[in-house]
Amino acid sequence: AQTVTQSQPEMSVQEAETVTLSCTYDTSESDYYLFWYKQPPSRQMILVIRQEAYKQQNATENRFSVNFQKAAKSFSLKISDSQLGDAAMYFCASWYSGGGADGLTFGKGTHLIIQP
Amino acid sequence: GAVVSQHPSWVICKSGTSVKIECRSLDFQATTMFWYRQFPKQSLMLMATSNEGSKATYEQGVEKDKFLINHASLTLSTLTVTSAHPEDSSFYICSARDMASGYTGELFFGEGSRLTVL
Numbered sequence: 001a002q003t004v005t006q007s008q009p010e011m012s013v014q015e016a017e018t019v020t021l022s023c024t025y026d027t028s029e030s031d032y033y034l035f036w037y038k039q040p041p042s043r044q045m046i047l048v049i050r051q052e053a054y055k056q057q058n059a060t061e062n063r064f065s066v067n068f069q070k071a072a073k074s075f076s077l078k079i080s081d082s083q084l085g086d087a088a089m090y091f092c093a094s095w096y097s098g099g100g101a102d103g104l105t106f107g108k109g110t111h112l113i114i115q116p
Numbered sequence: 117g118a119v120v121s122q123h124p125s126w127v128i129c130k131s132g133t134s135v136k137i138e139c140r141s142l143d144f145q146a147t148t149m150f151w152y153r154q155f156p157k158q159s160l161m162l163m164a165t166s167n168e169g170s171k172a173t174y175e176q177g178v179e180k181d182k183f184l185i186n187h188a189s190l191t192l193s194t195l196t197v198t199s200a201h202p203e204d205s206s207f208y209i210c211s212a213r214d215m216a217s218g219y220t221g222e223l224f225f226g227e228g229s230r231l232t233v234l
Contacts, residue, residue, distance in 0.1 A: 035222065042227075050222060
């Protein structure tokens with residue numbers, strides 16, 4: 001079984017500043033994927049970034065980047081130049097690629113507040 | 117990109133009635149869809165895995181007779197909340213994986229359905 005832990009229920013950051021959201025996970029598998037999803041007030045789940053466990057290079061998508069520490073089972077999300085539109089719930093999730101028919105395992109989420 | 121559409125987005129019903137929520141993959145075929153439930157300010161909880169042409173697989177603690185899932189085609193899964201009661205009020209989200217786009221595990225989500233049982 002996989003578990004995902006987000007220890008920050010809420011984070012606040014000034015507009016244009018940088019913020020890091022924490023996520024740790026636990027799995028016995030060697031081949032897995034990690035995700036950050038964003039859920040704005042509309043509640044539509046949006047993929048922010050994806051990391052394959054076999055890749056050592058940290059994934060980056062524009063202002064969003066991850067710090068993937070495989071040995072420590074840590075997968076934090078860094079948002080640079082925070083914008084008001086970044087305000088949302090952020091969920092960290094994992095998936096074991098051998099379980100092709102399995103859903104994602106989500107953390108409890110972090111509510112990100114952007115202060116203008 | 118892959119699009120998943122969910123309908124209705126908001127439904128209010130009386131206690132004891134049944135409600136059906138539809139989930140469609142618009143531009144890809146989904147042999148497997150997933151139904152999640154989300155309580156206010158909480159995370160997504162997987163309810164069941166919907167398999168095209170076969171019975172759904174329910175997570176522990178989810179009543180299969182209460183939450184009926186049908187996956188009759190490669191693009192449509194339905195969730196029926198039977199004999200709904202106020203405690204069934206929640207936000208229900210469906211999702212699917214587009215296997216044709218690569219084995220990446222990414223799920224595409226519907227817009228969600230807010231159920232309120234009076």
